[in-house]
Amino acid sequence: MKLSAAELRFVSLPLVTPFRTSLGTQAVRNALVLRLETSLGEGWAECVADDEPSYSPEYLAGAADVIRRLFLPKLFAMGELDPAGVAVALDGFRGHPMAKSAVETAVLDASLRATGMCLSTYLGGVRRRVPVGVSVGITDTIDELLGLVDRYLTAGYLRIKLKIEPGWDIEPVRAVRETFGSSVPLTVDANTAYRPGDIRHLRGLDEFGLLLVEQPFPPEDLHSHARLAAAMETPLCLDESITSARDAATALRQGACSVINIKPGRVGGYLEARRVHDVAQAHGVPVWCGGMLETGLGRAANLALASLPGFQLPGDISATARYYTQDITEPFSLADGHLEVPTAPGIGITPDPASLARLTTSTEWITP
16 A cells, blocks of 8 residues: 555534543644545544643644654655554654554554455454443532533443542542442543542542542552552552553553553554553453544544453443534444444544534645
C-alpha cells in the first residue's frame, strides 16, 4: 500500500453539558480528523489529544504539527506501507503517542477496508456487543450529581464512574451509595489529583464497595500507587501511568495496580493497546477501555478493542447522546446497557459528509 495524500481536518463538537474533572472543565470537544488516501483506498482516524497538555503532554495543535511536518513525510517516502510498519517507521520520533495512534489507525482502516476485514476480527475480538458504563463529571452540588446518576442508570448504563478530587470524594460517593444502593457497579477516577500524603484519606473509600479506584497519583509515581494498593481493599486501576505494554508489565510487577484502563491514544495505537491487553491477560488482570470524548470514529474503533476477551469491565464508551447532540458519524445508541461492535470493514464507520462539513473549522490537504 502506498500513501498518496492526506487531509487534516479540525472539527468542533459542543458537549451536551460541560464535563468537569480534576483537570478542568470542558464545554466543547475539538478533535483532529485524519483521512489518508492510499493506493488501496482511503482510511480514517481521529486524534484524541486535548486542546491543552493537561491529561498528557500532547495537545491538539501540536499533534497536527508533528503529523504534518514529521510523520506524513516519513510515510510518503516509504515504498510499501502496512499497519505494523507504522510504529517502526515513526520510532525515531520520541513521544507523541496520540498523533502516532491517529496515523497508525488511518493506515489500519485503509488496509482492512481493502481486505474486507473489520477491526474487531483483526484484533482478535470475541464479542459482537460490549457492556458500557458512563463517566460522571464533578458537579456543583451533590443533588445535581444524584440527578445525573439517576438519569444514566435509567438509561441503562451498567457502571457508573464518578470523577473525584480533594474536597469532592468521600461525601459524593457516600451520597451515591446511600441513594442508589450497593448493587450499582461504581468506580471513582481522580485523574492524578492526589499526593502520597493522601493515602490514609483515600483508604476511606473502602467502605463503599467500589469496583476500583482509578489513578489517584501522578503518572510516574508507581511507588505511591503500590503503597496505596497494599493499604486498600478496593482494587487500584492505572490510566495515565500506562503508556505501553512495557509500562503495564512494570506496574504489575511492582504491585501498583490490579486493573488497567486501556486508552489506545495514550499507548500509541490499537496494536500497542492489544499488547497491553495481552500483558494483562498473562498476569490474570482485567482491563477496560477508557474514553477521551471521542467522535464516532474513535468510538467505533474503541468498541472493536473492547470486544477482546480480557475486557472484563464495562468501558467508558458511552452512547453518542451522552456527549453530543450531533456527531460527525451516525450515532451509537445504547441497548440494554450495551453498544454494538461495528462489523463493516476497517473501523466500521465513516463520517457523514453533511455533519462533517457542518462541524469542520479548518482543513488542510497534504501531498508528497
